[in-house]
Amino acid sequence: MVKEELYSYSDTVNELLARYGVRFGIYKNGTFKEQLFPFDMIPRKIGRDEFDYLERGLKQRVMALNEFIKDIYGDKKIIRDNVVPEEFVYMGSGYLAQCEGVRPPKDVFTHISGIDLVQAKDGEWYVLEDNLRIPSGASYPMIAREICRRSSPETFKKNAISDNRNYAKLLRKTMDHVNVGGHTVILTPGRYNAAYFEHSYLAEQTGAHLVTGNELVVENDNLFFKDYSGSKERVGAVYRRISDEYLDPMNFNPESVIGIPHIYDIYRKGNVALINAPGNGVADDKGIYYFVPDMVRYYLGEEPVLHNAPTYLPFYPKDMEYVLENFDSLVLKDVAEAGGYGVVFGSGMTGEEKDRFIAMLKAEPRRFIAQEVIDFLDIDIYENGEAVPRKADLRAFVLMADEPMVWKSGLTRFSRNPDSFIVNSSQGGGFKDTWVMEE
Amino acid sequence: MAILSLEHSDQLYWLGRYSERVYTTIHEYEKRFDSLIELKEEDYNAFCKAQDIPNIYNSKDDFIQRYCFDENDTNSIYSNLIRAYDNAVVLREEIGSETLAYIQLAVYAMNKAKASQAPLIQLQKVVDNIVAFWGMVDDDIDNEHVRSIIKLGKRIERIDLYARMKMDPVRLRREMKRLNTRINRTGLKYNTMKLAHLNYLVEMSEIPNDIVVEEIESLFDDEERRTENA
Numbered sequence: 001m002v003k004e005e006l007y008s009y010s011d012t013v014n015e016l017l018a019r020y021g022v023r024f025g026i027y028k029n030g031t032f033k034e035q036l037f038p039f040d041m042i043p044r045k046i047g048r049d050e051f052d053y054l055e056r057g058l059k060q061r062v063m064a065l066n067e068f069i070k071d072i073y074g075d076k077k078i079i080r081d082n083v084v085p086e087e088f089v090y091m092g093s094g095y096l097a098q099c100e101g102v103r104p105p106k107d108v109f110t111h112i113s114g115i116d117l118v119q120a121k122d123g124e125w126y127v128l129e130d131n132l133r134i135p136s137g138a139s140y141p142m143i144a145r146e147i148c149r150r151s152s153p154e155t156f157k158k159n160a161i162s163d164n165r166n167y168a169k170l171l172r173k174t175m176d177h178v179n180v181g182g183h184t185v186i187l188t189p190g191r192y193n194a195a196y197f198e199h200s201y202l203a204e205q206t207g208a209h210l211v212t213g214n215e216l217v218v219e220n221d222n223l224f225f226k227d228y229s230g231s232k233e234r235v236g237a238v239y240r241r242i243s244d245e246y247l248d249p250m251n252f253n254p255e256s257v258i259g260i261p262h263i264y265d266i267y268r269k270g271n272v273a274l275i276n277a278p279g280n281g282v283a284d285d286k287g288i289y290y291f292v293p294d295m296v297r298y299y300l301g302e303e304p305v306l307h308n309a310p311t312y313l314p315f316y317p318k319d320m321e322y323v324l325e326n327f328d329s330l331v332l333k334d335v336a337e338a339g340g341y342g343v344v345f346g347s348g349m350t351g352e353e354k355d356r357f358i359a360m361l362k363a364e365p366r367r368f369i370a371q372e373v374i375d376f377l378d379i380d381i382y383e384n385g386e387a388v389p390r391k392a393d394l395r396a397f398v399l400m401a402d403e404p405m406v407w408k409s410g411l412t413r414f415s416r417n418p419d420s421f422i423v424n425s426s427q428g429g430g431f432k433d434t435w436v437m438e439e
Numbered sequence: 440m441a442i443l444s445l446e447h448s449d450q451l452y453w454l455g456r457y458s459e460r461v462y463t464t465i466h467e468y469e470k471r472f473d474s475l476i477e478l479k480e481e482d483y484n485a486f487c488k489a490q491d492i493p494n495i496y497n498s499k500d501d502f503i504q505r506y507c508f509d510e511n512d513t514n515s516i517y518s519n520l521i522r523a524y525d526n527a528v529v530l531r532e533e534i535g536s537e538t539l540a541y542i543q544l545a546v547y548a549m550n551k552a553k554a555s556q557a558p559l560i561q562l563q564k565v566v567d568n569i570v571a572f573w574g575m576v577d578d579d580i581d582n583e584h585v586r587s588i589i590k591l592g593k594r595i596e597r598i599d600l601y602a603r604m605k606m607d608p609v610r611l612r613r614e615m616k617r618l619n620t621r622i623n624r625t626g627l628k629y630n631t632m633k634l635a636h637l638n639y640l641v642e643m644s645e646i647p648n649d650i651v652v653e654e655i656e657s658l659f660d661d662e663e664r665r666t667e668n669a
Contacts, residue, residue: 227444
């Protein structure tokens, strides 16, 4: 192992990441600011057998989620069979009535899934969240690996580490699989989006065109890219990095100025692929998460490989009773929030805050889930010349072409605050490379 | 053939113009800075006039600091570099991360120079990165239209600046020749009458610099180009 050599290049690697503009954007007090995303040189290592287990579980989970979305906007068998209560489907903000009866090209809804996992101290992995709308973050370990290999080739020569630089190929394969004819584009809201670096980097790496809404137009039931010479080129697949509500002002939020009028109409007719499919939010709602193991059993007839974190739905009286009795030992999450926001620990509240929260919980039980606090496995980060333990999660990426493909890497995010479990970049967290070992 | 949107063609063009503006104005600033060391308080006024920028400065020292580094002064070199960056950062997939990195490095170097006790020496690094950026444009960008639009922007900016600053006609004529060979490789529509007129003007014994500036600025009228391409 020559990892010490790799660690000695920490400053250089971070300088190179800055050179390539590896950043994320953040709005604070109404002002957009770009921040460097701190990279820690100590990788998270996942052994071959352990990754094989994760890979099996992730493929299974994403296949079940894809079936669920198809079913919800189609036959709704899972509701009729009382596996998932309809309240949880139709009351969630992710359900879109406009998607009823719409079948995407090749029935793929979950083209790119970001599944957030944590590993407990006993080594058990738990899924914390399924991100099926616009999961971001793959570009960071991609470019970090590229730079680390340049810094310390010996490290990569002497350790059998799976090459993660194939993400662009997997993504291209995913986009080409559903392309209905024409160019492939990545649709960005623009430069002032938090993940703009990623949009532009993935466009460069996949050879897709990075576009904003005003560069595309719907004409004669097809989507076209407006070339500067005046010609129009057909577009067959759009990897859209803008959310459902802003995608098409004629079908969703009429005030959207970043979408493309009528794109959803031609998607409905099968004349363009949208990646990921609109309406996926119905399956990654924090409330629906509770039912994913049941979905695996229902659609695939298999026992789930991966476990959820122990979760309670205050919506059910029995669970509400448990939550109230064990309030101090639970973490409570607002199902409508993301990015580490809307997460509170029962143990961290004052008596008054607790009373207020419980009143809110009773008034809106559908709005919250409660989970046991998992004692994450600490992972070392390199700080001021020494290794110190911090909480970290793993976002694994599953891409769906003719079959699901799990990227042999992932985004490991860590908290820089020793007392915090919140690892999100928007909350000051950093990231690590994730090494999947070949042996 | 690769496709290119009108928005990106504009951004490529302005990337070329702003990167050149930074390069040439740093050189001129360095000369002026040097001459101001011994000269009178108000001498910077001539520089403002030559560049056609308003003299908003309070003193020689104020000019030295703000013209170069004031991010709130829209005419400052700093502001022009940020505009180059604003155009470059949205063109990653057209120009590539390696090429874009040199504009990013120029911004870092400019910030370092701003905080430095010896800004002139530090500004050399800004220039070095701009030159490296142009080298990468030639070496790393395969799409001829993309490459040529950046270089066209650079030529137009250079002719504009040289005419405003009434530089040696030999230099102006050389840039005009380069423009003539570049312009038809861009795929852009332009006013051929104005180009012919410009060629005539720069060959005159006394070049009417004001008219050259007017003509070069309207050679690629955005409004006209959009209409033709609609």
